[in-house]
Amino acid sequence: MPTAPDAAPAAAAAVEVHGLVKRYGGRAVVDHLDLTARAGAVTAVLGPNGAGKTTTIECCEGLRTPDDGTVRVLGLDPVADARTLRPRVGVMLQDGGLPNGARAGEVLRHVAAMYAAPRDVGELTERLGIDSFARTSVRRLSGGQRQRLALACAVVGRGQVVFLDEPSAGMDPQSRRAVWELIRELRADGVAVVLTTHLMDEAADLADHVHVVDHGQVIAAGTVSELLADGSPGTTTATCVRVEARPGLDVARLTAALEADTPPGHTPPGHPAPGHPPAEQARTPARETSGTPSEGRRWTVAEPEPGTYLAEGPVDPGSLATVATWLADAGSLARSVTTGGRTLEDVFLDLTGRHLR
Numbered sequence: 001m002p003t004a005p006d007a008a009p010a011a012a013a014a015v016e017v018h019g020l021v022k023r024y025g026g027r028a029v030v031d032h033l034d035l036t037a038r039a040g041a042v043t044a045v046l047g048p049n050g051a052g053k054t055t056t057i058e059c060c061e062g063l064r065t066p067d068d069g070t071v072r073v074l075g076l077d078p079v080a081d082a083r084t085l086r087p088r089v090g091v092m093l094q095d096g097g098l099p100n101g102a103r104a105g106e107v108l109r110h111v112a113a114m115y116a117a118p119r120d121v122g123e124l125t126e127r128l129g130i131d132s133f134a135r136t137s138v139r140r141l142s143g144g145q146r147q148r149l150a151l152a153c154a155v156v157g158r159g160q161v162v163f164l165d166e167p168s169a170g171m172d173p174q175s176r177r178a179v180w181e182l183i184r185e186l187r188a189d190g191v192a193v194v195l196t197t198h199l200m201d202e203a204a205d206l207a208d209h210v211h212v213v214d215h216g217q218v219i220a221a222g223t224v225s226e227l228l229a230d231g232s233p234g235t236t237t238a239t240c241v242r243v244e245a246r247p248g249l250d251v252a253r254l255t256a257a258l259e260a261d262t263p264p265g266h267t268p269p270g271h272p273a274p275g276h277p278p279a280e281q282a283r284t285p286a287r288e289t290s291g292t293p294s295e296g297r298r299w300t301v302a303e304p305e306p307g308t309y310l311a312e313g314p315v316d317p318g319s320l321a322t323v324a325t326w327l328a329d330a331g332s333l334a335r336s337v338t339t340g341g342r343t344l345e346d347v348f349l350d351l352t353g354r355h356l357r
């Protein structure tokens with residue numbers, strides 16, 4: 001994508017939100033929220049339903065007026081400078097916002113015609129598979145087809161900033177891959193991509209920077225590897241054993257067995273030393289565990305959901321044998337026992353809780 005002469009430099013903040021407040025009926029659904037998104041990066045905004053993600057994004061898009069705080073997109077005010085920003089910003093709304101009566105192909109060509117130097121519509125329709133339904137009216141499109149069309153409309157104008165509200169929601173795996181490829185390409189072209197998603201694997205794969213929002217506030221922010229606590233991107237060191245088995249097994253007993261089998265001072269490479277959890281891990285709210293590193297223990301074991309057990313500690317082959325013995329003693333045949341690091345979903349659930357909203 002050609003870079004416009006007035007494009008933001010690669011490291012500049014393309015979107016800056018400070019102290020954003022948005023109230024409905026006296027209730028602050030966005031409550032002093034700060035967010036930054038840079039050019040040439042994918043910024044993911046994660047959060048439970050109703051956390052305030054869409055409201056925040058829509059304030060950045062100039063569709064809602066903040067009650068307090070400042071929002072700047074490419075240094076401009078999205079409401080006061082809406083006309084200047086329109087050709088420089090791409091928007092994919094959560095509900096599509098497409099005209100129902102028009103055919104898909106016509107909608108995309110119409111949107112493309114509003115920009116000075118649009119992308120090649122033919123190339124875009126082919127890569128997002130829009131060809132096959134280009135003559136279908138928007139009202140007859142499936143959910144995933146509508147999403148693909150909305151995404152095409154958001155990127156066709158070569159905006160310097162692109163806001164994508166749940167871009168791959170309802171898409172089949174093939175479409176999702178195509179969307180991810182397109183988003184990576186936008187980043188490589190220097191676009192600031194801001195997206196919301198409920199798909200943790202999507203965020204983990206795509207995002208350079210993540211903001212976790214809850215109750216209208218950012219409760220954690222950082223790169224994915226920072227949020228994953230071990231702070232070392234690409235590490236292959238296992239720090240967690242995950243077991244799927246019968247609910248209600250004795251986690252205290254497993255903790256004791258793992259502690260007994262782990263020699264004092266045993267710290268596999270890449271794993272935090274006992275009593276010294278990484279900074280991000282220290283920030284994570286306490287979970288229901290049977291031991292914490294601060295008590296001098298090396299293992300924390302929890303059953304965060306019935307039948308799912310997470311044992312975090314210095315995993316080695318002996319730890320797996322201990323877990324297998326624990327299961328055998330309980331007479332439980334596990335559906336799965338896996339090792340690895342914590343996932344972004346683990347971190348998200350730790351931060352936002354496991355109850356429904």
Ligand SMILES: Nc1ncnc2c1ncn2[C@@H]1O[C@H](COP(=O)(O)OP(=O)(O)OP(=O)(O)O)[C@@H](O)[C@H]1O
Binds near residue numbers: 055056
């Ligand atoms: N126009 C409105 N009038 C009143 N309340 C609103 C309005 N728009 C949003 N809200 C409320 O604001 C809160 C935040 O909504 P928002 O759509 O920003 O959440 P979200 O994080 O995007 O959720 P989801 O993941 O479900 O899309 C919700 O409680 C919602 O009901």
